Amino acid sequence: MPSNFRLLQGSHTKFISRILVYTLQAYENWLRRNKSSVVSEIASLMILSGIFFILVFTVVLISLKLWIGWRSKSLLPHLRKDAQGRTLTTVGFFHPYCNAGGGGERVLWTAIRALQKKYPSIQCVIYTGDVDARPADIIDRARQRFNIVIVRPVEFVYLYRRDWVEAFKYPYFTLLGQSLGSVFLGWEAMMKFVPDIYLETMGYAFTGPLFKYFGGCKVGAYTHYPTISTDMIDRVSHRSRTYNNATFISGSLLLSAVKLAYYRLFAYLYGIVGKRFDLIMVNSTWTFNHIEALWQASDKTHIVYPPCDVTEFVKLPLERGGDKTILSVGQFRPEKDHPLQIESFSVFLKRMGDSERRAYKLCLVGSCRHDSDVERVNNLREFCEELGVADRVQFKLNVSFTELKQLMGSSTVGLHTMWNEHFGIGIVELMAAGCIGLAHNSGGPKLDIVIPHNGEQTGFLADDVPSYADAMETIFNMSDKERLKIQMNARESVQKFSDEEFECSFLTLMEPMLQNGEEKV
Known part of the structure; x- marks a missing residue:
């Protein structure tokens, strides 16, 4: 086991030990102040059980995070250093449909090209579920569809559980199902490679905390479209029939009420995970207004118009x-x-x-x-x-x-x-x-x-x-x-x-994260 891993493990063990000692001392003082009784014994048993559960849970989380950090250094080691042995900063783009050929993919490839042109010490990694396409085919499609030629090779980390984020898998509670599915997909991605900087570029916001708290990454998001919006909630509230609000739901007062409660709960959870991003970029005024209302992180939310050719x-x-x-x-x-x-x-x-x-x-x-x-x-x-x-x-x-x-x-x-x-x-x-x-x-x-x-x-x-x-x-x-x-x-x-306007805004906002990433490496 690497020495730095043992050092981290030791420091965390001391921290947990201190918490345990202080907690037990507080518990002992509490017992002295309270006379022995059935109620106090039951209360003390509950307190001890709670302390034990919290400590075990904390130990498991810290150990898991340390294991992921140690394991990530041993996976794809060629991405960590260049041919001359110089340390590289890795930027991972979570884009399971990178070969789709839509507007979101144009943003992805333009962002990668911009980073490569300005920062020779950066290695870009794409997490993709396009397992049937070779790296050369994906890059060639980007060139043909968008007329974008990247400066240096890009590493692809293939994900085999992309069906977890497919809508067809969740005929009901689709938003929640896809979001939870994205966590499983994100876990697969993190088990294969942990970058220094993680960028979520397809709208799977629930993966952000995963890479931030378990992967130890700086995390950013480029949001094209909020997973849920106040407009969607309003349409359910007014029982309007749309492609994502079926007639049998909009026509029922009870089902509409249930769906409305579900949407509001999901919006609350969506806001919690959205706030965890260190940098939030959105593609328009409309998206900004909705993300601001849901995530309430105006200090780190910025409009970056997508690149159009x-x-x-x-x-x-x-x-x-x-x-x-x-x-x-x-x-x-x-x-x-x-x-x-x-x-x-x-x-x-x-x-x-x-x-x-x-x-x-x-x-x-x-x-x-x-x-x-x-x-x-x-x-x-x-x-x-x-x-x-x-x-x-x-x-x-x-x-x-x-x-x-x-x-x-x-x-x-x-x-x-x-x-x-x-x-x-x-x-x-x-x-x-x-x-x-x-x-x-x-x-x-x-x-x-x-x-x-x-x-x-x-x-x-x-x-x-x-x-x-x-x-x-x-x-x-x-x-x-x-x-x-x-x-x-x-x-x-x-x-x-234009591409130039996008690149200028994107690189300006990314610069603080990249500097932090380089210091971290």
């Missing part, structure tokens, strides 16, 4: 040559509300003549993470058939960055329909590419993106089928000059969401 997209020409394509970019998840897009487009087409409607097209671009997403796409295809618009709707799955740019450069409208989208990288990229943004009147698009720039309009907002259909009609009825003015305003406004 506006540099590449602003190179695309603004003139569309009469193209009448409406383009949607986003993962095929239920909250993205693709049915609203299809139904709105259907209503819009009904206002056209038979010959005119053939000029319009809706193109849905997105990535599929697993079989559930594939099934969702198939259901959307059937929905198109039901509405009679299957010939006017295209599905393009897992497209390359090159193909994505081509689609953006040839579309007139950039469509977004998610209610309370935390930010909306897709709509930013569409606006940068010259598409007229048409987004949901809530969340990030409402507060940060589709807002006036220098007092001028940058896009359109809607919130239901009629308002989306009306906006589509308005956009296509505008003159080229009117559309060009909005395109130019929008393109100029999204410069604040």
